[in-house]
Amino acid sequence: MPRLEPGTGKTKWYRSDGAVAVYSALISILIGMAVGAIIVVVVGLLKSNISPAGIWEGIRLVFLGVFSTGRSGSALSFGFNGVNLGNMLFRATPLIMTGLSVAVAFKTGLFNIGAAGQFLMGTMGTLSVGLWMGWAGVHPFIAWICAFLTGVILGGLWGAIPGLFKAFLNINEVITCIMTNWIAANLVTWWFDSHEIFKNSAEGGKVGYIIPLKNVGVVTPKMLMDVLFKGSQANGGFWIAIIIAIAMWIMMTKTTFGYELRACGSNRHAAKYAGINDKKNIILSMAIAGCLAAAGASLYYLSGNTEFYWSTYQKLPAEGFNGIPVALLAANHPIGVIFSGIFMSMLNISGIQLKYLTAYNEYISDIIIAVIVYLSAFSMLFKTVLSKKLRKGTGGNVNAEPEPVKTEEAVPTEDAEPVPELKTFDEEVREDYKELMGESAEKVQTESEEGGEI
Amino acid sequence: MVFLIQQTMLYAVPLMIVALAGVCAERSGVINLALEGIMIFGAFMGVVFVRIFQEAGWTQDQGQIIMIISLFLTGICGIAFSMLLAFSAINLRADQTIGGTALNMLAPAIVMFFIYMIVQQNTMGMASGGAAGWFMIKPQTFGLPKGHSWGPIIDLFINKVYLTTYICIIIFVLVSIFLYKTKTGLRLRSCGENPQAADSLGINVHKMRYLGVGLSGFLAGVGGFTFSMTTANMTSNGDVAGYGFLALAVMIFGNWTPLNIAFGSILFGLFKCIAATYATLDINGDGVYTLNELGISPYVYRMLPYIITLIVLAFTSKSSRVPKAEGIPYDKGQR
Numbered sequence: 001m002p003r004l005e006p007g008t009g010k011t012k013w014y015r016s017d018g019a020v021a022v023y024s025a026l027i028s029i030l031i032g033m034a035v036g037a038i039i040v041v042v043v044g045l046l047k048s049n050i051s052p053a054g055i056w057e058g059i060r061l062v063f064l065g066v067f068s069t070g071r072s073g074s075a076l077s078f079g080f081n082g083v084n085l086g087n088m089l090f091r092a093t094p095l096i097m098t099g100l101s102v103a104v105a106f107k108t109g110l111f112n113i114g115a116a117g118q119f120l121m122g123t124m125g126t127l128s129v130g131l132w133m134g135w136a137g138v139h140p141f142i143a144w145i146c147a148f149l150t151g152v153i154l155g156g157l158w159g160a161i162p163g164l165f166k167a168f169l170n171i172n173e174v175i176t177c178i179m180t181n182w183i184a185a186n187l188v189t190w191w192f193d194s195h196e197i198f199k200n201s202a203e204g205g206k207v208g209y210i211i212p213l214k215n216v217g218v219v220t221p222k223m224l225m226d227v228l229f230k231g232s233q234a235n236g237g238f239w240i241a242i243i244i245a246i247a248m249w250i251m252m253t254k255t256t257f258g259y260e261l262r263a264c265g266s267n268r269h270a271a272k273y274a275g276i277n278d279k280k281n282i283i284l285s286m287a288i289a290g291c292l293a294a295a296g297a298s299l300y301y302l303s304g305n306t307e308f309y310w311s312t313y314q315k316l317p318a319e320g321f322n323g324i325p326v327a328l329l330a331a332n333h334p335i336g337v338i339f340s341g342i343f344m345s346m347l348n349i350s351g352i353q354l355k356y357l358t359a360y361n362e363y364i365s366d367i368i369i370a371v372i373v374y375l376s377a378f379s380m381l382f383k384t385v386l387s388k389k390l391r392k393g394t395g396g397n398v399n400a401e402p403e404p405v406k407t408e409e410a411v412p413t414e415d416a417e418p419v420p421e422l423k424t425f426d427e428e429v430r431e432d433y434k435e436l437m438g439e440s441a442e443k444v445q446t447e448s449e450e451g452g453e454i
Numbered sequence: 455m456v457f458l459i460q461q462t463m464l465y466a467v468p469l470m471i472v473a474l475a476g477v478c479a480e481r482s483g484v485i486n487l488a489l490e491g492i493m494i495f496g497a498f499m500g501v502v503f504v505r506i507f508q509e510a511g512w513t514q515d516q517g518q519i520i521m522i523i524s525l526f527l528t529g530i531c532g533i534a535f536s537m538l539l540a541f542s543a544i545n546l547r548a549d550q551t552i553g554g555t556a557l558n559m560l561a562p563a564i565v566m567f568f569i570y571m572i573v574q575q576n577t578m579g580m581a582s583g584g585a586a587g588w589f590m591i592k593p594q595t596f597g598l599p600k601g602h603s604w605g606p607i608i609d610l611f612i613n614k615v616y617l618t619t620y621i622c623i624i625i626f627v628l629v630s631i632f633l634y635k636t637k638t639g640l641r642l643r644s645c646g647e648n649p650q651a652a653d654s655l656g657i658n659v660h661k662m663r664y665l666g667v668g669l670s671g672f673l674a675g676v677g678g679f680t681f682s683m684t685t686a687n688m689t690s691n692g693d694v695a696g697y698g699f700l701a702l703a704v705m706i707f708g709n710w711t712p713l714n715i716a717f718g719s720i721l722f723g724l725f726k727c728i729a730a731t732y733a734t735l736d737i738n739g740d741g742v743y744t745l746n747e748l749g750i751s752p753y754v755y756r757m758l759p760y761i762i763t764l765i766v767l768a769f770t771s772k773s774s775r776v777p778k779a780e781g782i783p784y785d786k787g788q789r
Contacts, residue, residue, distance in 0.1 A: 039567070111551050165764070171771050172706070175702060175703050175767065176767070178702075180764075182757070182760045183757050183761060186753045186756050186757040187757070189753060190751055193753070313753065315693075321559065361567060361571070364567060366566070366567075367560065367564055367567060369559060370557075370559035370560035373560075374538070374553065376556075377546070377549055377552045
């Protein structure tokens with residue numbers, strides 16, 4: 001529990017749990033990018049074909065890749081790049097959706113590693129219905145709605161399968177999600193393999209792909225994106241993703257249903273005892289997660305010019321797994337997911353810039369993402385340290401009033417009788433506890449403090 | 455028939471080694487979701503070591519020695535990589551699922567980054583030759599002429615097999631003995647069931663969990679090398695086709711006991727083998743490709759291992775004996 005202000009009885013905004021979560025996310029990001037920069041330096045020093053100037057270019061692109069405008073002469077140039085920024089938002093759309101999918105499941109205490117399979121099912125539904133309706137001459141708007149909904153519903157049904165296994169048989173959702181992922185990959189490939197009409201045979205060299213939806217005119221309107229980011233792939237799907245994220249935030253925090261989901265996530269048995277139908281909530285939560293992941297796929301392919309490589313039975317879409325870091329970085333907050341999704345796709349763009357402009361390759365951004373996920377496992381540690389730092393102030397003016405304990409320490413007394421340090425009761429208990437239990441006590445304290453959320 | 459059994463073993467051996475790796479970690483109370491990542495890393499390091507030996511001038515005649523040394527070194531690399539998980543799960547008491555996921559993302563990223571840096575393409579193979587030529591046990595290995603046959607029974611065991619099959623059997627025996635017949639094994643298992651009680655008896659829970667994860671890392675690394683050698687022709691491309699996850703499923707399916715896992719992985723290997731070879735599979739040797747003539751889509755065969763896992767899990771979930779303290783960070787304060 002953060003310190004309450006004496007005047008208002010509220011917490012200062014910069015000390016609230018939410019703010020601390022943002023700080024710890026920012027620390028993870030900084031460390032992750034620093035690791036990326038270090039790898040750039042080390043590899044640059046080891047490889048003979050990369051000069052010191054090349055290393056410096058690599059580092060700048062790791063941090064500012066999205067503002068790169070290519071090369072002018074021999075030096076890299078930076079500035080407003082509408083194409084990059086627009087593509088960033090375009091790529092962020094599916095990431096935001098799969099991130100939301102993982103986040104909603106997390107809030108219910110479930111780890112949705114099956115977003116990849118749900119994404120594929122959404123792809124299948126949207127592409128098939130979109131193409132079919134387009135050919136049948138249905139009005140594009142109605143076709144768009146039908147294609148979107150079919151994808152979402154298929155994904156929802158697919159997501160519900162691990163939920164059913166979890167609710168009725170208590171089988172770990174991680175394992176069922178992984179199995180359903182691969183089953184979905186095979187099903188989708190099977191579907192497209194046995195329906196030749198969907199394959200793009202008109203354009204030579206694109207035989208492995210499904211006909212893009214722009215060929216039948218079923219595409220998401222640009223909704224100002226073409227004005228803001230000229231020449232990029234950005235479209236109205238991004239706005240739709242933001243609206244869905246806000247809707248999810250309202251559902252999770254302002255409705256009884258959302259409360260029930262979170263109650264199941266905090267403690268399934270306690271929720272059951274309180275009269276909440278835990279089985280129903282687990283299944284619904286996974287179904288919603290499935291819908292969200294599939295909606296990501298729908299928005300991605302409804303953009304029109306994205307092409308789906310149908311023989312996917314050996315490969316799962318990366319968007320599905322990248323939803324996990326997006327959700328973790330946002331601490332599973334639906335609004336935070338928007339920002340972390342944009343950040344992840346920014347790293348993606350940086351990676352592509354690295355590939356085309358330097359001797360490095362795009363996998364450096366994957367390393368950065370992985371490091372960030374690894375660090376987010378430590379977020380508890382960061383939060384503990386940060387909360388301690390922030391708690392040091394008393395009252396409203398943090399800077400004006402020095403802490404009593406600190407001054408006591410600053411003037412060490414050489415007296416025969418040691419002066420007892422002034423401590424609050426809370427701190428005293430904490431220290432006793434620490435003495436008793438060793439270093440692990442620190443963690444327990446914060447864990448119990450933050451027990452309510454998650 | 456010989457072909458079917460040998461092919462099945464090709465798929466079953468890496469699964470079994472990695473599933474046993476999972477057992478070591480989970481019995482000590484740490485969920486090792488990073489098996490896939492460690493395998494990917496192991497496969498990559500294995501290729502790197504083999505390339506180093508090849509470039510140092512070792513020849514094809516020393517293939518088996520190269521393999522054994524590389525296998526061992528790969529295991530060591532697996533330990534190093536798994537320590538990342540151990541540190542976050544044991545010392546920092548972080549969520550083990552997230553830590554494992556992070557390693558699963560980190561491994562392909564690092565591997566792909568370095569493969570591009572080393573060979574400027576997305577797959578790295580041996581410096582020369584292929585896995586079958588260098589590491590497969592054939593008549594030539596014993597100095598006999600090519601095409602020599604010992605008859606069906608002996609052929610099954612020593613003709614066109616990899617030494618890893620036997621290494622796998624040794625690993626199986628050693629892990630079983632370690633877990634059930636040694637003092638350390640008992641202690642390790644106790645940390646997965648009730649670490650508080652174990653601690654009260656003077657067992658160092660952190661040390662035991664580090665041991666469990668380390669062993670798991672070693673075996674998963676070895677499993678990655680085996681996968682790369684037997685099914686991917688000693689190449690690495692940042693992917694092990696979901697084998698790490700499949701091994702996790704086999705482990706759950708085998709109820710966390712080595713013997714059941716051995717059966718489970720052979721069953722899986724069989725289905726995987728059928729999916730890969732159904733079109734040319736001649737079970738009873740009469741020249742009729744039965745499975746191909748059934749006219750079932752290949753995707754059905756490819757889905758089978760996963761569907762069967764789901765079904766078996768559904769039926770065995772009631773009798774499942776999960777290590778009780780699995781996934782729960784050890785906390786002295788809860789004693």
